[in-house]
Amino acid sequence: MELNYTTKLKNKRVISVIGDESQSFLNNIITNDVKKIKFEKAIYSCLLSPQGKVVNHFFVTKIQRQFLIIIDHFLVKDFIDKLNFYKLRSKINIKVENEFDVLFTLNNELKFNSLVKFEDPRIKNFGRYVIVNKNNESKNIFKNEEIYYQNIDTKCLIDNIFNNIKGLYFSLELNMRELHAIDFSKGCFVGQENTARMNIKNKISKRAFLLNKNTNIKINEDLFFENEIIGKVISNTPAFAMIKMLNFDKFFNKKIKTSSNIEVSILKPDWM
Template sequence: MTAAMLKLENRAVLRLSGSETKTFLQGLVTNDVMKVTADAALYAGLLTPQGKFLFDMMIVADGDDLLLDIEAERKPDLMRRLMMYKLRADVTIADETDLSVWVSFAKPSCGGVAYQDPRHEGLGWRLITSKTPDDTTLSAAKYEAKRLTLGVPDGGRDMEVEKYFWLETDAERLNGVSFTKGCFVGQELTARMKHRTTLKKKLVAVKAEGGSLTPGQTLLTPDGKNAGEIRTTDGTHAIAYFRLEFGDTSLNADGVPVHLA
């Protein structure tokens, strides 16, 4: 039985090859690239030196190469950033325009590089391939509803570039950071937030009751205090950038009751 699949039009693929590919990425991104295999993808971020979000990606092995599953809209910016860091390292960065990213809630049986979503098992499988799968009936609305219900951010749609600290994106829960791998860009600030401070804001899943949410709405407490902002939403479920001090407070968005999911 074939798996119903959905093409993620907002994703693109880069291929990194060369003898120093893993060590090159290891010194840049937030997760332990040495653990990447053909069967185990990693979720990671590339941050500013101040520990703030620049790019996120999924990294999976394809033979000796690494494939980066990234935001299509910001692909040129990421390529420029990687080239800036590459210097003389034996790494080739190629834009794989013939490859697409697909998702499914069941393991794909068609050819390509398939891997479980490393952020949350509930998001199923991803497939990088140049071919169109036999069954393309998975609806975008169904997949988006699952993502929002699980509280999984979708790149720059939910994470403001150079504004949110990596741990504010809920990256630790989503398996997007290693605190034992050693240095990476923004590592010092990320480790300090983990061990020495308490997070005040974070991306969380919220749900509306009896009304509809829209991106950009402000979450308010009963006395009118700003408790956060709605990011992506399907109307009922949403990702919100939330002030954690209001976790036990009644919330609303333009009068619509909202609670943490």
């Protein structure tokens, strides 16, 4: 991406959680610790199923006593339904903030009339997110949004494939530990038991990786190395696969094949 790249993320939404018990409420259900949020900082976090599989992922930041959750639009309804399910009698208010836009920029010199801004907490120097009042910024500064999502894919982040894999995989299989989405010392969260057990015993049998091509690759195709199944395609645009970790070094950087005999390679991001 160009150094002055800026775009509006049209599919991002902002949800606010406010109230006397908002901090304890969020900390009891999501994987990361909201107490770590500081001025113009954010955390990356997940909401898991009771079994420990990822059903939502998002950023959380804060303005004074109001938590702001930045999440993809197709996850909003399900996420709010789950928050209300866990809410019980907690003294909190949950609201979709439709008057906000979410921007992404690499331009540190650009000045915004922003409510809050923060660096992407997943990967160092990836870029900065800015929450502004809707239609409050000049459209002339915005460049093609697809460039942002192409870079998301290049960095092996799951944003563009999550609609296909929601609720299917454990957080450690989706590299959430390496992406700083889990705090194992903060106490309980939904799905903690299986997550902690996998982490302590280092029992991660497979993990998500980007493949070097997507042409003619089919979802659910097996991947082979020397006639042994070493993974399965979970997305074809972009091409991601769930790869077995047993003997990973044996076939990483080697040509592997799909069930339909297409040669592919596993791409390992620099943060892993």
